[in-house]
Amino acid sequence: MDISLNGQRVDVDAATLQELLQQRGYEPGAAIACAINQQFVPRAQWAQRELNNGDRIDVVAPITGG
Amino acid sequence: MSWTVAGVELQSRLLLGTSHYPSLQALGDAVHACGTEVLTVGLRRLQPEAGGGSSFWQRIQSLGCRVLPNTAGCHSAQEAITLAQMAREIFGTPWIKLEVVGDDYTLQPDPFGTVEAAKALVRDGFAVFAYTSDDLIVAQRLRDAGCAAIMPGAAPIGTGRGPLNPQALMTLRERLPDAVLVVDAGLGRPSHAAQVMEWGFDAVLLNTAVAQAGDPVRMARAFAQGVDAGRGAFEATLMPERQAAQASTPTVGMPFWHAVE
Numbered sequence: 001m002d003i004s005l006n007g008q009r010v011d012v013d014a015a016t017l018q019e020l021l022q023q024r025g026y027e028p029g030a031a032i033a034c035a036i037n038q039q040f041v042p043r044a045q046w047a048q049r050e051l052n053n054g055d056r057i058d059v060v061a062p063i064t065g066g
Numbered sequence: 067m068s069w070t071v072a073g074v075e076l077q078s079r080l081l082l083g084t085s086h087y088p089s090l091q092a093l094g095d096a097v098h099a100c101g102t103e104v105l106t107v108g109l110r111r112l113q114p115e116a117g118g119g120s121s122f123w124q125r126i127q128s129l130g131c132r133v134l135p136n137t138a139g140c141h142s143a144q145e146a147i148t149l150a151q152m153a154r155e156i157f158g159t160p161w162i163k164l165e166v167v168g169d170d171y172t173l174q175p176d177p178f179g180t181v182e183a184a185k186a187l188v189r190d191g192f193a194v195f196a197y198t199s200d201d202l203i204v205a206q207r208l209r210d211a212g213c214a215a216i217m218p219g220a221a222p223i224g225t226g227r228g229p230l231n232p233q234a235l236m237t238l239r240e241r242l243p244d245a246v247l248v249v250d251a252g253l254g255r256p257s258h259a260a261q262v263m264e265w266g267f268d269a270v271l272l273n274t275a276v277a278q279a280g281d282p283v284r285m286a287r288a289f290a291q292g293v294d295a296g297r298g299a300f301e302a303t304l305m306p307e308r309q310a311a312q313a314s315t316p317t318v319g320m321p322f323w324h325a326v327e
Binding site: 006007024025026027030031032033034035038039040042043058059060061062063064065066 | 083084085086087106107108109110111112113114115120122123126135136138144145148149151152153155156157223224251273274
């Protein structure tokens with residue numbers, strides 16, 4: 001399945017968002033938040049949220065800001 | 067003198083950004099020096115090999131301030147709404163500094179996208195701190211949308227040029243007497259901060275002017291003093307300006323008056 005992860009095309013076999021994050025090496029307790037196709041996906045839904053071919057997934061974390 | 071925004075009482079009227087400091091240590095020292103209680107933070111894409119970006123966030127948490135996450139870089143209402151929802155989950159706060167960029171060169175805010183996003187976010191329970199231009203009508207729309215604070219820029223972001231249009235800023239204060247108004251962006255000197263505080267603004271939000279100073283810690287303190295001086299002057303009521311000179315020292319009893327040789 002082809003998806004876009006943070007703007008990069010990747011080929012993955014993850015069924016859910018949770019699996020994708022694990023496969024890509026994101027730490028389970030990390031201060032991150034996710035969106036699929038520009039829609040916010042709450043952390044509580046990561047394990048249930050199924051991925052589809054062509055999904056655009058964004059994973060963000062805190063940085064400095066003005 | 068304390069003030070209240072989004073139902074929270076704060077002592078400091080200086081909100082501070084966290085970018086461009088020489089080090090996290092300098093940021094922490096600047097925070098302590100100026101006594102700010104609110105720090106702005108951002109969100110960006112994270113690659114897992116970057117390690118979670120947690121050192122910055124842990125440092126911010128250790129400073130004991132409230133955080134005001136921003137939606138900097140968003141170009142549409144939908145982008146800003148989604149990023150605000152992500153920020154609420156990560157930072158555990160409904161506070162959001164709403165920024166919708168309308169022009170990448172000037173970083174001028176998009177008033178239409180900002181108002182649209184503000185309405186949606188307020189409905190969703192956010193306390194919206196809306197970065198906007200000094201346009202009165204946009205500010206009125208943001209007030210009507212239920213924003214917790216309306217934050218006009220004094221000058222383009224990062225320029226440090228100070229209030230380019232004092233008349234517009236003073237008009238905002240005059241026409242929106244009950245709104246929380248925070249001057250955000252473009253302040254470069256403590257005297258700029260004092261100036262807008264003299265006009266009755268509730269607070270200022272700074273970043274570059276402190277972070278890029280030769281000595282960020284001393285500059286943070288200087289800005290805090292400027293904010294306090296300006297607020298104190300506003301509360302004390304400035305004297306009316308006059309066109310003509312008027313002697314300070316009484317003329318009655320002046321010796322040699324009408325003295326004839």
